Amino acid sequence: MRAVRQGRKIDSGSDRAPVGELSRPVLERLAICHQLAVRAGEEGAENMSSAQMANLLNVDETLVRKDMATVGIAGKPRVGYPTGQIIKRLEEVLGLSEYTDAVLIGCGSLGSALLRYPGFSKYGLRIAAAFDADYNKVNQRVGDYTILPMEKCRSVIDTFAVEVAVLAVPAAVAQETADWLVARGIRAIWNFSPIHLRVPADVVVRNENLALGLAELIHHLKRKGAKD
Amino acid sequence: MKKKTVLLVDDDPDFLEANRLALEGGGFLVCTADTAEDALKLARRVRPEAAVLDVVMDAPDSGFALARKLREGSSTQSARIILLTALNELNREKGIIYEFSDRDRDERWLPVDRILNKPIKPQKLVAVVRELIGGP
Numbered sequence: 001m002r003a004v005r006q007g008r009k010i011d012s013g014s015d016r017a018p019v020g021e022l023s024r025p026v027l028e029r030l031a032i033c034h035q036l037a038v039r040a041g042e043e044g045a046e047n048m049s050s051a052q053m054a055n056l057l058n059v060d061e062t063l064v065r066k067d068m069a070t071v072g073i074a075g076k077p078r079v080g081y082p083t084g085q086i087i088k089r090l091e092e093v094l095g096l097s098e099y100t101d102a103v104l105i106g107c108g109s110l111g112s113a114l115l116r117y118p119g120f121s122k123y124g125l126r127i128a129a130a131f132d133a134d135y136n137k138v139n140q141r142v143g144d145y146t147i148l149p150m151e152k153c154r155s156v157i158d159t160f161a162v163e164v165a166v167l168a169v170p171a172a173v174a175q176e177t178a179d180w181l182v183a184r185g186i187r188a189i190w191n192f193s194p195i196h197l198r199v200p201a202d203v204v205v206r207n208e209n210l211a212l213g214l215a216e217l218i219h220h221l222k223r224k225g226a227k228d
Numbered sequence: 229m230k231k232k233t234v235l236l237v238d239d240d241p242d243f244l245e246a247n248r249l250a251l252e253g254g255g256f257l258v259c260t261a262d263t264a265e266d267a268l269k270l271a272r273r274v275r276p277e278a279a280v281l282d283v284v285m286d287a288p289d290s291g292f293a294l295a296r297k298l299r300e301g302s303s304t305q306s307a308r309i310i311l312l313t314a315l316n317e318l319n320r321e322k323g324i325i326y327e328f329s330d331r332d333r334d335e336r337w338l339p340v341d342r343i344l345n346k347p348i349k350p351q352k353l354v355a356v357v358r359e360l361i362g363g364p
Contacts, residue, residue, distance in 0.1 A: 135288045135289045138288070138289075139319075139322070139324055148326060149289065149292075151289075151292055151328065151332055151334070151337045151338045152326055152328070152332060153334075153337065154332060154334040154337065154338075155329075155331045155332050158331075180336045180337075
């Protein structure tokens with residue numbers, strides 16, 4: 001039985017110059033372009049045009065060309081960008097050709113679902129170990145993982161030099177858990193707990209507030225219904 | 229000179245008795261409790277210099293939770309805490325590979341001074357207690 005999965009780092013072997021810091025909108029567009037290119041590649045397309053990508057991204061074509069130029073992907077007029085080149089380069093830029101270890105904190109319904117999701121590795125994230133403070137959950141199996149007690153979390157973070165945490169704990173304990181993780185050296189938190197976390201400036205937080213997203217959807221549906 | 233007090237917490241009466249005798253023989257004043265709840269009440273009253281806690285008692289994490297409560301309380305937070313557990317051996321028997329050791333000590337989750345495996349010779353426990361709080 002494996003309680004802790006160790007990530008591996010793969011040298012992408014790139015000889016290209018590193019790109020500067022990219023803004024979040026650019027990163028999001030590039031991540032979608034990568035998905036589109038992978039899908040196109042699977043369907044046998046050797047090239048993708050900026051118009052195709054712009055159409056699927058719902059942005060202007062010039063923005064796609066600018067993004068591609070920013071990361072050093074060269075296209076040809078009337079041919080487009082080689083699909084293989086888009087995939088390879090974006091994997092380098094987005095860090096998808098390396099695995100980053102993360103700890104997952106909170107193995108309730110949402111945390112367990114995240115733990116079972118096999119797709120994170122495609123995006124370079126590997127859950128090294130999962131923890132819960134509730135001893136009724138400790139030692140239970142979820143997917144490939146054995147849930148570990150929070151009392152083991154510190155030594156796992158230290159041993160594997162983990163810098164990323166996926167947080168799926170109840171709102172009431174999310175901030176104090178985040179504070180503890182930051183004190184332990186965590187530098188990026190993917191937050192699924194329904195509160196807005198306060199962290200130091202050098203820590204990155206991505207909030208995935210599902211309740212907020214749902215409220216937004218319902219609000220739009222209601223507004224649309226009222227107009228109709 | 230006033231004797232230093234050690235709180236022994238375990239749900240195994242034989243363990244309590246054997247180690248109480250050894251610690252008293254070593255010159256300590258010993259009080260015992262067989263549940264975490266009783267231990268907390270006792271600790272607030274007697275303010276021990278050291279507490280020796282079993283982990284699995286009425287709950288699988290009783291000792292962990294008790295250690296945190298002792299650290300939070302103003303009257304008990306200065307007690308040196310020794311966790312004494314058979315959990316590692318139990319986990320090994322179940323095929324669970326992680327173990328608890330001093331490396332797991334943490335001010336939030338495991339605010340203890342030492343983590344030791346059971347079984348332990350009473351003389352060894354007396355030596356560890358003496359190392360942490362000094363002789364009587």
